[in-house]
Amino acid sequence: MSEHIVSPKLYLGIILTLMVLTAVTVGAAYVELGPWNIVVALVIATLKATLVVLYFMHVRYSPGRTKLIVVAGVFWLGLLLFMTLADYATRSWY
Amino acid sequence: MSATESRPAEQFPEKHYLNADYGIRSWLLTTDHKRIALLYLVSVTFFFFIGGIFAGMIRLHLLTPKGALVSPEVYNRLFTMHGVAMIFFFLIPAIPAVLGNFFMPLMIGAKDLAFPKINLLSWYLYMIGGGLALFSFMSGGLDTGWTFYTPLSSVYSNSAVAPAVLGIFINGFSSILTGLNFLVTVHTMRAPGMTWFRLPMFVWANYATSIIMILGTPVVATTLALAGMERLFHLGFFNPQLGGDPVLFQHLFWFYSHPAVYIMILPAMGVISEIIPTFSRKPLFGYKVMAAASLAIAVIGFLVWAHHMFVAGQSTYAALAFSFLTMLVAVPSAIKTFNWTATMYRGSISFETPMIYAFGFLGLFLVGGLTGLFLGTLGVDIHVHDTYFIVAHFHYIMVGGAVMGYMGGLHYWWPKISGRMYPDTLARFSAVVLFIGFNLTFFPQFLMGYAGMPRRYHSYPPEFQVLNILSTAGATVLAVGYILPIIYLLWSLRYGPVAGRNPWPSTGLEWQTDSPPPTENFHVTPTVTWEAYDFENRPDLGLDKPLKTDDSGRGHD
Amino acid sequence: MHRTGELYGHFETLEQQRESASLGMWIFLITEVMFFGGIFLAYTVNRHANPVAFAMGSNTLDLKLGAFNTGVLLASSFTMAMAVWAGHTGKQKLITLFLILTLLLGGIFLGVKTVEYAAKFEHHLVPGSSFHIPAEDVSAAAAKADPDFAAHAQLFFSLYFGMTGLHALHMVVGAGLLIWLIRQSMQGRFTAKYNTPVEMVGLYWHFVDIVWIYLFPLLYLIDRRHK
Numbered sequence: 001m002s003e004h005i006v007s008p009k010l011y012l013g014i015i016l017t018l019m020v021l022t023a024v025t026v027g028a029a030y031v032e033l034g035p036w037n038i039v040v041a042l043v044i045a046t047l048k049a050t051l052v053v054l055y056f057m058h059v060r061y062s063p064g065r066t067k068l069i070v071v072a073g074v075f076w077l078g079l080l081l082f083m084t085l086a087d088y089a090t091r092s093w094y
Numbered sequence: 095m096s097a098t099e100s101r102p103a104e105q106f107p108e109k110h111y112l113n114a115d116y117g118i119r120s121w122l123l124t125t126d127h128k129r130i131a132l133l134y135l136v137s138v139t140f141f142f143f144i145g146g147i148f149a150g151m152i153r154l155h156l157l158t159p160k161g162a163l164v165s166p167e168v169y170n171r172l173f174t175m176h177g178v179a180m181i182f183f184f185l186i187p188a189i190p191a192v193l194g195n196f197f198m199p200l201m202i203g204a205k206d207l208a209f210p211k212i213n214l215l216s217w218y219l220y221m222i223g224g225g226l227a228l229f230s231f232m233s234g235g236l237d238t239g240w241t242f243y244t245p246l247s248s249v250y251s252n253s254a255v256a257p258a259v260l261g262i263f264i265n266g267f268s269s270i271l272t273g274l275n276f277l278v279t280v281h282t283m284r285a286p287g288m289t290w291f292r293l294p295m296f297v298w299a300n301y302a303t304s305i306i307m308i309l310g311t312p313v314v315a316t317t318l319a320l321a322g323m324e325r326l327f328h329l330g331f332f333n334p335q336l337g338g339d340p341v342l343f344q345h346l347f348w349f350y351s352h353p354a355v356y357i358m359i360l361p362a363m364g365v366i367s368e369i370i371p372t373f374s375r376k377p378l379f380g381y382k383v384m385a386a387a388s389l390a391i392a393v394i395g396f397l398v399w400a401h402h403m404f405v406a407g408q409s410t411y412a413a414l415a416f417s418f419l420t421m422l423v424a425v426p427s428a429i430k431t432f433n434w435t436a437t438m439y440r441g442s443i444s445f446e447t448p449m450i451y452a453f454g455f456l457g458l459f460l461v462g463g464l465t466g467l468f469l470g471t472l473g474v475d476i477h478v479h480d481t482y483f484i485v486a487h488f489h490y491i492m493v494g495g496a497v498m499g500y501m502g503g504l505h506y507w508w509p510k511i512s513g514r515m516y517p518d519t520l521a522r523f524s525a526v527v528l529f530i531g532f533n534l535t536f537f538p539q540f541l542m543g544y545a546g547m548p549r550r551y552h553s554y555p556p557e558f559q560v561l562n563i564l565s566t567a568g569a570t571v572l573a574v575g576y577i578l579p580i581i582y583l584l585w586s587l588r589y590g591p592v593a594g595r596n597p598w599p600s601t602g603l604e605w606q607t608d609s610p611p612p613t614e615n616f617h618v619t620p621t622v623t624w625e626a627y628d629f630e631n632r633p634d635l636g637l638d639k640p641l642k643t644d645d646s647g648r649g650h651d
Numbered sequence: 652m653h654r655t656g657e658l659y660g661h662f663e664t665l666e667q668q669r670e671s672a673s674l675g676m677w678i679f680l681i682t683e684v685m686f687f688g689g690i691f692l693a694y695t696v697n698r699h700a701n702p703v704a705f706a707m708g709s710n711t712l713d714l715k716l717g718a719f720n721t722g723v724l725l726a727s728s729f730t731m732a733m734a735v736w737a738g739h740t741g742k743q744k745l746i747t748l749f750l751i752l753t754l755l756l757g758g759i760f761l762g763v764k765t766v767e768y769a770a771k772f773e774h775h776l777v778p779g780s781s782f783h784i785p786a787e788d789v790s791a792a793a794a795k796a797d798p799d800f801a802a803h804a805q806l807f808f809s810l811y812f813g814m815t816g817l818h819a820l821h822m823v824v825g826a827g828l829l830i831w832l833i834r835q836s837m838q839g840r841f842t843a844k845y846n847t848p849v850e851m852v853g854l855y856w857h858f859v860d861i862v863w864i865y866l867f868p869l870l871y872l873i874d875r876r877h878k
Contacts, residue, residue, distance in 0.1 A: 005739050006732075015729040022721050022867075026714070029872040037876070041868035049861045056732040056857045065281075066677055073681035076309045077688045079396060084345045084692055087400065087412035088699065206661040208671040274678045282671040283661075312682045316689030320813070327779055329809040330802060331693050337701045337803040346689055619663075 004061035014055045021048050104594035106513055107608040114613045125210035126613055131196035132511075133217050138188050139580075141224060144231075145179035148172050150573065153535075153566040159556045169552035170237035171253065177240030179231075182262050183224050185496055186354060189361035190307075191216070191272055193503045194300040196511060198276060200604035200611060201294050203285025203620045208278040216271040223265030230258035239550065241351070244332035244343045248324040259322040266315040269357075273307030276300050285603070287622035291385070294602050294626055295378060298385045299364025302392035306353045306360075310396070314350035317343065341407055348399035356395040358492055359459075360388060362499025363430055366452050369506050370434050372600040373449035374441025375637060377627040379433045387426035387433075394423050404475045413472060420470030427463050431456065446598070447521040451502030454529040458494025462487060465540070480550070483543025486536045494532055501528065501579065508583060509597045513610040514590030516582050524582075528575030534568025599635040601627050657845050669847050676851045680858045683821075687862055690817070694810050694869065701803040703796045706874035707789070708807030711776065713767060717871040720763050721863065727756035728860040735853045741843030747836045750849070753856065754829040757822055764819055771808070778809045811870055818866060821859045828852045 025044040033040060054060040059070055111128045114120075121129060152172050155163035164172065195213065199206055207213050230236050234254040238247040247255050280293070280301050320331050321343060330336020332343040371378045378384060400408055400416040434456060443449070465487040468474045478484065505525075509515055538561040543549075547558050554562070596605040601624070607616050629637060654660060662668040698705045734749035775783040782805050789800055797803060832852055835841065841849055 006736065008733060008736060011729060011732050011736070015725060018725045018728075019722060022718065022725065025868055025872065026718050029868070029875040032876050037872075037874075041872055042865075045865050045868050048864045052728060052857050052861055052864070056728055056860075057854055058735075065674070069674075069677045069681060072309075073684045076396065076681075077684055080313065080349055080685070080688050081692055081695070083397070083400070083412075084342075084349075085695065086415070087341075087345065087408045088696060090409040090411040092409070204661070208661075209675060210661065270682050274675055274682070277678055278671050278675045281674055282667055308678055308682045309685055312686035313689045316686055316693075320690070320693055323809075323813070327809075329778055330806055331697060331809070335802075337697065337704070337799065337806045339696055339700060342693060342696045346692065349689075 004058070006055065006058070006061070010055065014051055018048055018051060104592060106592050107610070107612070109612060110513070110608060110610040111613045112610055123214075125206070125214055127195050127199055127207050127210065127213055128511075128611065128613075128615075130213050130217055131192050134187060134191040134195060134220070137217075137221060137224065138184050138192060141179050141183035142188075142576075144228075145176050145184055146573070146576065148176035148179065150569065152176060153569040155552065156554070156562045157566050159554050159559055161552045164552075166552040167237065168235075170550070171235035173550055174236045174239050174253075175231050178227060178236060178258060178262070181240055181354070181358075181492075182265055183220075183227060185358045185492055186269060187220060187272075188358075188500050189365065189496070189503060190276070190300055190303055190357070191220070191268075193365065193500070193507060194276065194296075194303075194361060195272070197507060197604050198279060198297055198300055199283065200510075200607065200615055201297050201602055202280065202283060202288050203603050203616065203622065204279060204283035205614050205616075205619075206283075207275045208283055209275050212271050213275055216268040216275070219264055219268035219271070223261040223263070223268060226257045226261030226264065230254040230256075230261065233257070241347060242318065242321060243347075244321055244324065244340050245334075248321050248332060255325055256322055259318045259325075263315050263318050263322070266311045266318075269307050270311045273304035273311070276304040277308065285620050285622055288603070289622075291382065292622055292624075292626050293385075295367035295381070295384055295388070296361070296364035298388045299360050299367070302388040303357050303360045305389075305392045306357050306395065310350040310353040310357075313346060314354075317346035317350070320346075341403065344403050344406055345400065345408075348402045349396075352399040352402060353392075353395045355488070355491065356391055358496040359499075360391060362455065362496045362503075363388070365499040365503035365506070366434060366455050367430075368600075368602065369448045369452040369502055370437050371627040371629075372506070372598050373446055373452070374438045374443050375629050376437055376441040377625075377629065379436035379439075380429075381626060383429060384433055387429045390426040391423065394419070394426065398423055398470075401470055401475070404472060405479050417470055417472045421467065424463065424467055431460060431463075445522070447516075447518060447525055448502045448506035450522055450525040450529075451498050451505060454525065454532075455495060455498040455502060458490050458498060458529075458532065462490030462494055465490065478543055480548055481543035482539040482547045482549055485549050486539035486543055489536045489539070494536070498528075501525070504579075504583075506598075507604075508586070509593030510604060510609045510611070512583075512587055512590070513593055513608075514586045515593045515597065516586040516590055520578070520582050524575055524578035527571060527578070531568050531571030531573070531575050535565050535572050536568070538562070538564045538568070596635065599637065601629060601632055601635065665845070672847050672851055673854075676854050680854060683858060687814075687817070690810070690814055691865070691869075694814065697806050697810065698873075701797065701806060703793050704800055704803030705807045707793055707800075708804050708811065709871060709873035710875065711774075712811070712871050713770070714871055714875070716763055716767055717867055720760050721867045723756050723760045723763070724860050724863050727753045727760070728857050730756060731853050731856045735846070735850050738841050738846030738849040739843065743836070743839055743841065746841055746846070746849060747833060750829055750833045750836055754826060754833065757826050757829065761819060761822055761826070764815065768812075771812075776808050778805045778812065782808070814866055814870065818859065818862050821862070825852070825856050825859055828855065 021044050025041055028040050028044070029037065031037075053070060059066055111126055114126075121133065124130060151163060152169070155161050155169060155172070161169065195207070234252075236255065236258045237253045238251050238255060242255070242259065247259075280297060284293075323329055324331055324333065330338040332338045332340050334340065367378055367384060398416060398420045400412060401420045404413050404417075465483070469478065469484065469487060505516070505521060542558050542561045545558070547554050593609050595607065595609055599605065603620060603622065606620060624631060629635065658665055658668060662671070730749045730752040734746055734753060737745035737749055771777055775781055782801075784801050784804055794800055829852065832849060835848070
């Protein structure tokens with residue numbers, strides 16, 4: 001299996017990016033964006049999570065099976081959230 | 095019964111997993127998947143009879159329109175505890191944890207599951223969860239319905255909700271760990287030559303079931319934890335008075351609990367897919383399609399949950415979408431049913447006990463499945479929602495389907511588990527009794543439900559009495575069908591004739607080893623060179639010998 | 652179950668054992684995703700129904716501590732990744748060093764969390780019978796927009812404690828696993844050939860980090876601009 005060794009330099013780059021993104025998300029919270037504030041916050045969070053999954057958790061260098069598991073997990077979480085929220089979004093009285 | 099006439103007589107193996115070690119410690123601390131399966135066998139049977147006693151009391155109570163036995167409050171507790179015991183502590187673990195645990199490693203040629211200690215941990219979690227549920231039953235009972243709908247469960251109920259919820263929460267982790275163990279086992283523990291498309295269908299079925307277990311169960315754990323905290327600390331996640339939403343609970347609950355129906359039925363389908371080729375002496379029709387259908391049921395099963403909530407106040411558009419998606423599940427289920435029938439077509443069918451259960455399964459699952467389509471249709475559901483029509487429908491699936499599959503599997507593999515045969519005539523008789531009793535119990539419930547008798551009421555208008563009496567009479571017959579197997583299976587442990595390695599005979603790897611198998615399953619790690627259910631190219635099975643039907647009724651040897 | 656060196660008896664090879672462990676860990680993490688997923692859904696629906704109370708509740712949280720903790724946890728993920736790297740390259744001393752650093756950062760995170768929790772207890776913002784929001788803390792606009800403000804604010808704090816508490820519980824379990832690893836690492840058990848436990852705990856630790864990556868904006872950053 002994956003014995004791909006990532007250089008510490010890359011890890012250092014990732015952690016610095018993560019720190020910058022954290023600062024950006026805090027800053028963005030103080031900018032008036034209306035309903036887009038939450039969207040920006042979640043996009044940045046997803047960006048950070050993706051970096052952690054791909055590099056710290058080595059998924060980028062892992063076999064297809066691991067990638068499939070990750071995608072399946074995200075997909076099912078999406079099902080739960082999307083299909084439930086679809087009900088709330090289409091209620092005429094809510 | 096003459097088990098071995100046309101082939102050399104087989105001896106009972108000297109050393110096997112049952113006598114490998116003695117004493118209570120050797121059972122309670124075992125990591126052998128076969129012994130853990132037997133621990134599960136004993137414990138799920140226990141819960142089955144607990145649930146059965148509640149069922150018997152419900153049926154007795156409903157003999158008269160005003161209720162013959164208990165007060166309304168106690169009646170609420172009876173049907174709730176019946177549901178909780180049967181669903182969470184019998185149906186969900188029954189086939190995977192007993193038959194799957196025992197046979198998956200044998201069928202793929204592995205020495206054990208990938209994580210034997212976690213397997214034992216699963217059983218302990220199950221026992222702790224079951225213990226808490228029993229505690230709840232005995233300390234005030236439980237009256238919320240097995241669905242624990244809020245705010246009844248979180249605010250108004252005066253029964254022991256908290257321990258039951260905690261018990262089911264803990265039991266959920268047993269289920270998750272079993273699913274995890276199975277998935278990893280199928281991926282990494284297969285014997286040389288056991289490719290994915292040589293796996294027996296029972297393995298595929300358990301694989302699909304495990305997917306549901308690991309993706310669905312965590313959600314119900316969260317849900318019940320939130321409901322439990324809401325009850326204990328007066329929070330309001332699901333309470334409109336405090337800003338929450340009760341329909342949210344139903345979404346979260348059914349996200350797991352609808353797929354949970356497939357946790358019950360998929361392994362039963364797997365069992366049937368083993369039994370039918372064996373007793374038709376023909377390869378399973380459409381192997382790859384069957385495997386794909388199992389996975390499709392597991393996936394589509396996650397897309398239909400809100401059909402339980404058509405009248406609960408969700409949006410009309412969501413209801414429409416869920417109604418449509420519900421129809422989709424019928425497709426892989428129908429494919430499976432067609433393929434089983436096609437497997438039997440021009441087969442050399444013999445009517446041993448497991449096959450009779452399989453026939454029972456086919457008929458009952460068909461009725462249960464088709465009535466499911468009625469209920470998935472929005473307009474019809476509004477008419478029959480919360481009536482006995484629903485009760486009959488899901489008993490046809492869960493008892494007619496899952497329990498028939500479980501009984502069939504138990505009879506099919508009993509010679510391997512115990513090394514001995516049970517009395518065949520008696521067993522076939524009892525399978526027929528079960529089938530008749532089941533239909534007598536639940537078919538009248540379709541009629542009452544369609545005529546409008548609501549479920550979960552302790553009394554009913556007098557015009558329903560005839561049907562209710564029929565149903566109660568059927569339940570009595572059904573009980574005989576469940577008690578008889580216990581007696582003759584236990585009898586066979588001591589007095590049954592030696593079964594030999596492959597009594598039916600069947601093509602699976604599990605039949606290549608001793609009965610009962612040694613602790614390490616196979617004396618030498620097997621190498622698989624044949625396709626699944628390939629009866630034609632297997633001279634070792636002795637199928638070329640002429641068919642002989644003696645009064646034991648078994649076609650071969 | 653017998654065992655030869657690092658290999659358990661029911662496996663044929665070390666490679667098979669490693670593969671099983673890795674696959675098992677990933678599947679476990681997916682169950683964790685779904686486990687947290689249920690709470691995130693409850694959060695979303697409740698927040699959507701009670702926007703005013705959630706914004707107000709969020710603004711009582713200490714953003715400086717929250718942001719600091721986010722940095723600490725991200726840093727611990729970095730040191731954990733480095734420990735795994737040290738494992739793969741067989742640098743035994745570095746494995747121990749990075750594991751200890753990770754544990755320290757995890758400890759700092761939990762310490763800060765305790766400070767935050769203590770402040771909430773002091774201000775009676777813990778859900779339950781003593782939950783109380785002083786009337787002067789509720790702006791007139793908020794009181795007008797949401798008459799049942801106190802109950803709804805309690806909902807926010809229930810979710811805050813539920814989500815961060817569950818996360819903290821995972822951190823405590825992770826810290827326990829780290830201590831177990833450090834002890835083995837000091838005995839020199841991990842080599843370039845065998846370091847599966849370090850890798851598995853690493854995966855778990857990163858997952859817990861990811862949960863926090865979402866918790867931080869969802870809990871701390873609601874409607875900050877109006878403060």
